[in-house]
Amino acid sequence: MNKKTLLFTSLLAIGIVQSGYTPPDEGMFPLSEIHKLDLKKAGLKIDQKEIYNPNGTSLVDALVNVGGCTGSFISNEGLIITNHHCAFSAVQLASTPEHDYLNNGFVARSHEQEIEAKGLTCRITDSYEDVSDRILGAVAQITDPASRLQLINNTMKNIVAEAEQKDPSVKAEVSEMFIGKTYVLFRYKTIQDVRLVYVPNRQIGEFGGETDNWVWPRHTGDFSFMRAYVSKDGKPAKYSKDNVPYSPKKFLKVNASGTKEEDFVFILGYPGRTFRHRPSEFIEYQQKFVLPYVSELYDFQNKTMEEAGKKDKATEIKLATRIKRNANVLKNYRGKLQGLREIDLIGQKKQEDAAMAQFINGNVELKTKYGSLMGDIDNLYKLINGDAQRDLWLQQIYTSTSLLSVSRTINSFKEALEAQPVAQKQSFFDLNIEQVKKSLAGTYEAYDLYVDKQILNRMFNDAAKFSPNQKVEAVNKFTGKGSNDETTINKYLKDTFELSKLKDQDYVLNTLLKSPKALSAYNDGLLLLEKDLGKQIAELKPEKDRREGLLNKLMGDYVNVKEKFLKKDFIPDANSTLRLTYGYVRGYTPADATYMKPYTSIKGILEKGASGNPDFGYPAAIKTLWTNKDFGPFEKKDLKDVPVSFLYNMDTTGGNSGSPIMNANGELIGVNFDRAYGATINDYAWNESYSRSIGVDIRYVLWVATKIDHADFLVKEIGIKL
Structure with a gap:
């Protein structure tokens, strides 16, 4: 064991002693798995059924999926808190050179002043049902890969149609939990009228820009407030001035006291996609082709768009969302590349796959059923890599x-x-x-x-x-x-x-x-060019469908064997369905002789601002208030300052942006918005030693809302007494 590993282990051991509980290796737990957890032992103080109760109201009823992010209701008038970057595209669409909400921020001091969040809807999980037997039963006798996948997709569509016909008020969706193995029908309620309520100045909401993206220490006020509206009869309806605020079944209580180091915390949210149960060939495909190609292309695109944005303000605003999305992906992908190389995940996966192959060959029954599995996977990826x-x-x-x-x-x-x-x-x-x-x-x-x-x-x-x-x-x-x-x-x-x-x-x-x-x-040259592109895509489709069908079957078999090999069930990869993850407020050691504390403060904003980097510009009022020690009730006593962001060892990924961070009592104490650079690899592998997520502390949210933007009315709505 090297010194770095020893240090990681020592710190982790300290955390376990402090919390009295050893967390699982990883965990984005679906609703169906929550009852198997012992969250009380981990530190939860409320009844576990208060998180998810299929027969009653619980915390999950306060969760929404908004624009690909997560948000949560925090008042009985449909007020939602999420990230600044989750509202970014809607703010951009509402902005003009004359009303530059993108840079200056926006505060609606009455319901009438709230602006339509164009392009955003809210999706609320209503119920779920395992439909694996029905789907897999439909393809049990099908051997052709493309036909098998097509029948799976058709069966999923039929199940969705039946669910929506039975209850027209829901939007149904069948999600593949384990590729080729398990399928769950989710029913969602969709709110179509979402409005912007409060978005802070860009120098707060995006403080640090791309310099700080995926980086700790972090000082970004990445929060925004929206409101959900419905028709007067309480049904979802498109934007109309006649609509009224939505009254949710459940909204989260906000606790302005925040957290301290080693506090138990948990997140409910809609994490995007992870790929932890894939073979070495998949990781190699990502590392060799996908990650470098996309990151280099997006880097070129952003430099081009930034140059175009210098022409005028309207062009800069028009391209802002695309630049931001690209920048986030390319830095994430470069972090993944670095992480994959540092931990040699391909090498680790190859060792695991070789051991699995040996396990298969050592069991007559498994060899009969899965003897060609590992070779079939390898041969398929040779074809995929070739194109x-x-x-x-x-x-x-x-x-x-x-x-x-x-x-x-x-x-x-x-x-x-x-x-x-x-x-x-x-x-x-x-x-x-x-x-x-x-x-x-x-x-x-x-x-x-x-x-x-x-x-x-x-x-x-x-x-x-x-x-x-x-x-x-x-x-x-x-x-x-x-x-x-x-x-x-x-x-x-x-x-x-x-x-x-x-x-x-x-x-x-x-x-x-x-x-x-x-x-x-x-007709013109661009239409003819596109027609040629479409023609080639159509010609390639049958072979692509065959490969996807084969991959679907092989990955289902791969997980089946892996469960037998490791003698345990797995948590399925994230797939934008509602999940729970939990852990502790905790710092970490990303490199030898360094330790990252779990809290940052306003002082750090001023320190970064002194660097001269334009990404670290901030409103002058922040310095004035900090100099006067005007922290109000939001000071963290041991910091003698207002905490801005904090770290925790929970298992998150894209889609968890905007997720409420809750304390042991189920109260909101922060909003998740990012991961440390070493945790960009979370999509492929998670480890307590390097995986840290980042949230904006509720005390900074409330401090900015009251001291900078004077949105006291909003703080009052969420039940905070000043």
């Missing part, structure tokens, strides 16, 4: 370039229209045109011609270098003819963009889409 560059390129092309996305929408509508009988073309057009226009308008919101040209140029040059078996046919049409590909690509793009009228949103929405005749008559 990786082209497949990743095709996955990214439409999200990377707005006008190709516009072209795909127009081509799809055009093809569907042309497939209609002559007598029905006009009615089909009239029935679908508004939805098509709405989709296109959403794409144009983040469109910039310079950005599209530069990114398409980069991606075409990438494609021109692919090996012959991975060629992108649409690009190959005008490259690889012996001339200089870069020059050829430049000329092709110059000519194509100059001639295309898709650059003009007004022309597209009001002239091209004026009538079926106008749509059918129009």
